[in-house]
Amino acid sequence: MRRTLTICLGLLLFVQLPVLADNxxxxxxxxxxxxxxxxxxxxxxxxxxxxxxxxxxxxxDYFDPxxxxxxxxxFTGSSDRSVFAMPTYDRRTLRYSHQGTVTVRLGGQTVxxxxxxxxxxxxxxxxxxxxxxxxxxxxxxYAGGRYIELPLPLAAQPVLDFNRAANPLxxxxxxxxxxxxxxENRLLVPIRAGEKRYRPLTP
Numbered sequence: 001m002r003r004t005l006t007i008c009l010g011l012l013l014f015v016q017l018p019v020l021a022d023n024x025x026x027x028x029x030x031x032x033x034x035x036x037x038x039x040x041x042x043x044x045x046x047x048x049x050x051x052x053x054x055x056x057x058x059x060x061d062y063f064d065p066x067x068x069x070x071x072x073x074x075f076t077g078s079s080d081r082s083v084f085a086m087p088t089y090d091r092r093t094l095r096y097s098h099q100g101t102v103t104v105r106l107g108g109q110t111v112x113x114x115x116x117x118x119x120x121x122x123x124x125x126x127x128x129x130x131x132x133x134x135x136x137x138x139x140x141x142y143a144g145g146r147y148i149e150l151p152l153p154l155a156a157q158p159v160l161d162f163n164r165a166a167n168p169l170x171x172x173x174x175x176x177x178x179x180x181x182x183x184e185n186r187l188l189v190p191i192r193a194g195e196k197r198y199r200p201l202t203p
Contacts, residue, residue, distance in 0.1 A: 030065055030163055037166075048172040053200050061196040069162035069193040074103040075115070075154060083119045088177040089144055089170050095119040096179065099128055104160055106189065113160075113185045115150065127151045130160070131168075131181035135190040141197050142171040145181040148194075165194025172198060 038059045040046040047054045077100040085093035096116045103112050113132055118125040133145035146165040150158065168178035 026070075027065060033164065034060070034062060048169045048176065049200075050173070053172075056201055060198070063163075063192045063194060063196060065163050066193045069106075069191065071104040071106065071160045071162070073158055073160045075158060076101045076103065086116065086179045088179055089168075090174065090177055092177050094177055094179060095121075096129075102130060102160060106187070111187065114182055116179070117152075125152075128154075129179065130185070131179055132165075132185045132187055132191075133181045134187040136192060139197075140190075140192065141195070142167045144168060144171065144178065145185075146191075146194060162191050162193040165191065167195045167198060172200070 038057075041049060041057055041060065042054065044054070047057075049057060078098045081097045081099060083095050083097050086096040087093055095118070097119055099115050099117045101112050102115050103110060105111070113130050115128040115130050117128055128150045130148045130150065131145055132148070134141070137143050137145055146167055148160060148162065148165050150160070169176040170178040
């Protein structure tokens with residue numbers, strides 16, 4: 001039975017946050033987050049890895065935390081949130097709605113990223129998905145791009161944290177259905193934050 005990836009995100013308010021990634025509490029929370037991800041990857045039930053790779057797993061590879069990539073943002077809701085068929089890398093589709101646009105200042109420029117919500121048959125996800133691609137894809141990071149999740153309801157001061165950028169699960173197991181980042185979410189600059197490319201032991 002094929003498994004389906006359900007990652008979604010979306011939001012932000014548009015000033016760079018000068019404090020979060022310099023703050024010891026933030027760094028501690030980021031380390032705990034990454035430890036929890038590694039725990040799931042080691043778990044026999046939760047892990048997306050096959051048995052051989054899971055047995056050899058020692059932790060995901062990350063870029064060092066970058067304070068300049070912890071960004072406050074502006075979220076602009078979409079006027080059309082109708083459900084559509086989002087293409088995936090395995091040539092299927094998943095039901096998503098375009099919830100709005102995230103606007104941030106990145107590398108001295110204003111950048112807009114579309115945010116989506118999974119509309120599953122059993123209910124709606126409680127987070128928005130911001131899938132994106134950047135200039136590191138295929139070399140330092142997964143060729144298909146990465147995802148950031150934003151929990152719902154959106155915070156009063158939403159934050160887009162590229163240090164939590166994650167590979168889609170199809171980077172670890174091709175049986176997952178992973179949404180393809182839309183062309184509008186292609187960043188021309190390298191984002192050296194979050195998860196790096198995973199190199200499995202088995203093909």
